[in-house]
Every structure is written in structure tokens, then in C-alpha cells.
Amino acid sequence: MKRAVTGLVAGAIALLALAGCASADGVAAGYGGGQGYVSGDGAYLEIPAADRGAPVEFSGPTIDGSDFGSTELAGEVAVVNFWYAGCPPCRLEAPDLADLSAELADVPFVGVNVYDTSDVARVFNDENGIAYPSILDVSTGSVQLAFAGSVAPNAVPTTLVLDREGRVAARISGLVRDPEILRSMIEKVQAEA
Secondary structure (H helix, E strand, O other): OHHHHHHHHHHHHHHHHHHOOOOOOOOHHHOOOOOOOOOOEEEEEEOOHHHOOOOOOOEEEEOOOOEEEHHHHOOOOEEEEEEOOOOHHHHHHHHHHHHHHHHOOOOOEEEEEOOOOHHHHHHHHHHHOOOOOEEEOOOOOHHHHHHHOOOOOOOOOEEEEEOOOOOEEEEEEEOOOOHHHHHHHHHHHHOOO
């Protein structure tokens, strides 16, 4: 019974994530042009340190077959990006995220793929120059579920900034339209005592 409930919860989370970013024609350039895409609006949220929830613990298999967990981010300000290859705004922001992660070498980035197989995710990352790890979350939805009790990834894409304790400090819901906004969020959290 517990497995059935867990499976239903994971399935519901995956469906909600997929509903956040759907494409009528699959053309990323049409994003925002009335092409039927549904995603977050790029709104961002910054959470004062005193108001942040508990640290978020998560783990899962990556596209290269290894395992990645939040323990690898311990003591670091980090970025977590929820995405999948067929999501038009995910394709638009991917090169910017790859560039920003390369520029901010002291800030770990991790992707969470909510839909694809490892082969599809790997090709996407290779095409966009993404060197940071991506967890495959389609089978269990466990990473999405881990964040649901804190500041949920309520659209795809969603980008979260975690503080040094592993708590969600900031969220961009939808396309990262300006990477400088994300950089500023990261730097504010890095500057915290």
C-alpha cells in the first residue's frame, strides 16, 4: 500500500511539473508569443535568512549513472535548476546557466531533470555546454517532493538558490530572463555572515 501511495504521489508531482511547461509546437523561439506555452512568469522570490525553512535533503541518480546528493553541497551556496529537454524556456536559459556556472566556479550548480531519459538529458547538456551534474527525477519525483515542503519548484523551469545550510534562499519561477538577476541573488546569499 505504501509503495502504491508513493508511486501515486510521484506520478502526480511529475504530471504537475510537466504541466508547468508544455509546448504546442516545440519551438523555443515562440516562447511568450502566444504559442501555448505554460510556464512560470520569471517572477522571483528572495527569502530573508530568518524566514527560511529547514535544509532540504535530496539525492538521486545522475545522467552519467553516478549518484548526487545534497550532502555534496554542504557549506556551499548552490543553485538547483529544474528542467527537461523539450521545455522551450529550459532550452532558452540553458546556455546562460552554463555560462554563469562556468563564471562562478565556487558555486555548485545541479540540474534536476523531471522528464527525460539519461540519453536525451545527456545530449541536451552536451549541446548547451552544461558541465554540472543533473539528477534524473522522472521515475520517483523524489527531488521535487523534497522541495515541496519548502519553496516548491512550481513551474518548469524553476531555479533555486540554496544557502550554506541547504535552505532555499531564492527562487526564479520560470525562465531566467536575465542571468544577472540570478548572479545578484547568489552574491547576496554568499555575502551572508
